[in-house]
Amino acid sequence: MTSYKLNNQNLSRFEGEVSIPQYNRNNVKTGIVHVGIGGFHRSHEAFYTDQLLHDESNADWGICGVALLDFDAKIYNTLKEQDGLYTLVVKELDGTLTKRVIGSIVEVLYAPEDPKKVIEKMASPDVKIISLTITEGGYNYNEATGEFNFENPLVQHDIANAEAPKTIFGYLTQAFKLRKERGLKGCTIQSCDNIQGNGHMTKKMLLSYVGVAEPALVAWVEEHVSFPNAMVDRITPATSPSDISSLKETSGIDDAWPVVCEPFKQWVIEDYFSAGRPSWENVGAQFVPNVEPYEKMKLQLLNAGHSVLGILGALMGYDTIDEAANNPSVNAFLRAYMGREVAPILSDLKGVDLESYEVSLLQRFGNVYIKDQIDRICSETSAKFPIFILPTINAQLKLDGHIEHAALVTAAWAIYSLGSDENGKAINVKDVMASVLNKKAKESKNCPTTFLEIESVFGKLKDSKLFAEAYTSAYKDIVKHGVEKCVLEMNINRVNFI
Ligand code: CS2
Helix, strand or coil: CCCEECCCCCHHHHECCEECCCCCHHHCCEEEEEECCCHHHHHCHHHHHHHHHCCHHHCCCEEEEEECCHHHHHHHHHHHHCCCCEEEEEECCCCCEEEEEECCEEEEEECCCCHHHHHHHHHCCCCCEEEECCCHHHHCEECCCCEECCCCHHHHHHHHCCCCCCCHHHHHHHHHHHHHHCCCCCCEEEECCCCCCHHHHHHHHHHHHHHHHCHHHHHHHHHHCECCCEEEECCCCCCCHHHHHHHHHHHCEECCCCEEECCCCEEEEECCCCCCCCCHHHHCCEEECCCHHHHHHHHHHHHHHHHHHHHHHHHHCCCEHHHHHCCHHHHHHHHHHHHHHHHHHHCCCCCCCHHHHHHHHHHHHHCCCCCCEHHHHHCCHHHHHHHHCHHHHHHHHHCCCCCHHHHHHHHHHHHHCCCECCCCCECCCCCCCHHHHHHHHHHCCCCHHHHHHCHHHHCCHHHCHHHHHHHHHHHHHHHHHCHHHHHHHHHHHHHHHC
C-alpha cells in the first residue's frame, strides 16, 4: 500500500483508513503545557483532550508538548516533523486494532534548545494548566529523608543558573516568577505520574525548591497555584519497530512514532483547578473530591502487580508481561499477593470493589496482544519500589501481617540486580541507581540483607526482623531452586496452610 508521511498536509488522505481529527486544528489555542510527551501522555491525556476538541467550544484547550531532557530530542523532532500529529493504536482484547490520529498536541518545544521559550510559554496568560509525566523519579523525592533531594547535581545547576534551568522545578519557578512580576494569575500543576498523592508530592517538592531558589515566591505559589491529585491508568508499552511498519503497510500512514496501548483507560481527578479546566468528564474522566482510594488501589495493585510480574518474569527469562502473567504458578502467586498482602490493607477504601478490580487486572496483564515489555516494567525499579510495594509491606508489618510474597519479590529483585537471568542471559538493568544496586547485590551474595541497606529505596525496612527473615529465606530458596519452584512451593504451602 502507498504510504504518506503523517503531517497536516497529508492528514485528509488517511480519512476512511483510520479516524482523524474532525476539527480545525488551526483554531485550537494552547491552554495546557504538558511536560513529558512520551507514550503514556499520548495514550492518555492527549487522547482524552483530542476527543474533547471535537466540540468547538473547547478550542482553548490545545496542548503544547514540552520535551524537557536532552534525551527527549527524538520525540521532539518526530512530533515537530509531523505537526504534532501521531497515531494511537489501541490493541483490543480480540487482537483487532483501532487506529486514530490524535490532533490535540498543537505545538511542541524542546527545552534544552531554548529554555526561555519554554518559560515564556508556561507563563503565558492563555495557559491554565501545566501537566506533567516526568516519571516517579522525576519528583526528586528521597525515601530515606522524606524530603526534596538538594544533592542532585541538576538541582544545584538550576539554583546557580536560574535563567537556563534543566529540571522541572527550575522551569516552574522561573515561569511563576514571571507570572508574579507581570501581575498574571496562577495556574494548575497537574501531575499525571504514578505516585500516591501526586498533587501533594508535586506541591511539597516544588515549594521546597522555591524556598531555597526563590524564597520570595513561596507565598505567591501557595496562593495562586493548585495541585490536584489524580489517578491515571492505561497500559502503554514501548512502540516496537513492527508497530511502526505494520501501521505503514496496513493503513498507509508513515508515522515515525505511533503509540500503542490497551483499550482500558481511567482518569480520576481531584476537582481542584485554580484557573479553570476542560470538561474532561464529558469524555470519560471522573472528577471526585477525594482520589486517595483510587490511587492506592491502582498503585498497590496494578503498578505493584506489574513489578511482581516484571521482576519474577525477568529472572525466569521472559520478555513480556503476558508471558509471566500466563504462567500458572506466577499467576497464582500474584493473585495471592494481591489477596493476602495488598487487599487487607486497602479494605477501608469505600466504594471500591477490590475483587472485581483484581480480576480485571489479571485479565489486562494476561492480554497477549499488548506485549508490554518486562524491560519497560523493570526500568527504574529503585523509584517504583518505594511507591508501589513498600507501602504495602510497611502497612502489613504494622499489623504483624503477611509479607512473604513481597519479601520473595524483594529477594528476586536483589538477585535480578546482579545482572543476569536464571539461564545466565545478561539483563540490562535500566535504573539511575544501577551501579549502587549492582554493588549491593554482589555484597548480598554472602549476606542477603545487605541489599536492604539502600535506605533511599527501602527506608528502615532492614530493621524489621520479620521481613529480614522472610526475605533471607526467600533469597536462599531462589538461589537454590529458581523462581518458578519457589513460587509454586509458596502456592502449595499456602493452600495447605488455609
Ligand atoms: C507500569 C506503568 O511503569 C510501570 O511500572 O506499571 O507504566 C503502568 O503500565 C501504567 O501506570 C498503567 O496505567
